[in-house]
Amino acid sequence: MRFTALVLSATLLAPLTAMAGEDSVPPVTDPLVKKECGECHMAFQPAFLPAASWRKMMATLGDHFGEDASLDAVTRDKIESYLVANAGRGRVDRANPPLRITELNWFRHEHREGEVRRMRAKRNVKTLADCAACHRDADRGYFEDD
Amino acid sequence: MRTLLILPAAIVLLATASAEAAPRRALLDDFATQAKAADPGFTGFSASRGETLFRTRFTGGKPETPACTACHTASPLKTGETRAGKPIEPMAASVTPDRYTDPKKVAKWFRRNCKSVLGRECTALEKGDFLTFMISQ
Numbered sequence: 001m002r003f004t005a006l007v008l009s010a011t012l013l014a015p016l017t018a019m020a021g022e023d024s025v026p027p028v029t030d031p032l033v034k035k036e037c038g039e040c041h042m043a044f045q046p047a048f049l050p051a052a053s054w055r056k057m058m059a060t061l062g063d064h065f066g067e068d069a070s071l072d073a074v075t076r077d078k079i080e081s082y083l084v085a086n087a088g089r090g091r092v093d094r095a096n097p098p099l100r101i102t103e104l105n106w107f108r109h110e111h112r113e114g115e116v117r118r119m120r121a122k123r124n125v126k127t128l129a130d131c132a133a134c135h136r137d138a139d140r141g142y143f144e145d146d
Numbered sequence: 147m148r149t150l151l152i153l154p155a156a157i158v159l160l161a162t163a164s165a166e167a168a169p170r171r172a173l174l175d176d177f178a179t180q181a182k183a184a185d186p187g188f189t190g191f192s193a194s195r196g197e198t199l200f201r202t203r204f205t206g207g208k209p210e211t212p213a214c215t216a217c218h219t220a221s222p223l224k225t226g227e228t229r230a231g232k233p234i235e236p237m238a239a240s241v242t243p244d245r246y247t248d249p250k251k252v253a254k255w256f257r258r259n260c261k262s263v264l265g266r267e268c269t270a271l272e273k274g275d276f277l278t279f280m281i282s283q
Contacts, residue, residue, distance in 0.1 A: 039228075039232075040229070040230050040232055041228065041230035041231070041232055042232075062261075063208075066208050066209070066210035066211070066229070066262075067229065067258075067262050068208075068257070068259070068261040069258060070257065070261075071254075125231065126229070126230070126231040127230055127231060129230050129231075130230055130231035130232070133231060
């Protein structure tokens, strides 16, 4: 996998822009992760967050962005292993890793244009976390359309 | 000739109806056993109590999810939406036939959603009432 992310201390991981030549993010291939993490939103590609983020997220599923997304321990552990093994690279504050892709610096940068605001209003998009509302093939790892 | 055609059709209908009815019956029986154990005065589930649970705004749970209707909409016949914008198939068994047929799925979502909305697990009585309401819709 040539998915090497840019390391900028805590700003980390600029997936596509950092991957010269790559135009997609490796999609989730594990059916368990696809199912369990794709029930309320699309199953986000693990490369978007570093391992420390996934570990923290999987340890706090009882309060997942204001919701209970808890799993039984066996399922939880299997999913965490997959996410960690396919995580993005980047140095982060291990004590306080980011949990939102939408709050990473590269994401903010890519989504600061008026174009995003217009699309959001026009398509009545609830949250920027609903990637597929604007990127039709987000599930498959393509974000270069709009 | 007519009856010959209708008969197989009726059998197919019955068969599909019972394919879903059996796991639902097993779920309800299970909840009934638990409800009886918790309260010997238990006499059966009520669709109207289930509807009240579905519509009540609670204060004990997470502020983002005050009621079942926050995601499932006020109508069991309508498509809902998660807080992250993903559609949720209607809850009424008549509209989404495979609802309430997988005990693991039912248990997982009652656990999560009751904790999010009420701040605690639902009782067997509440679960049975809720299913009874949704199956009647």
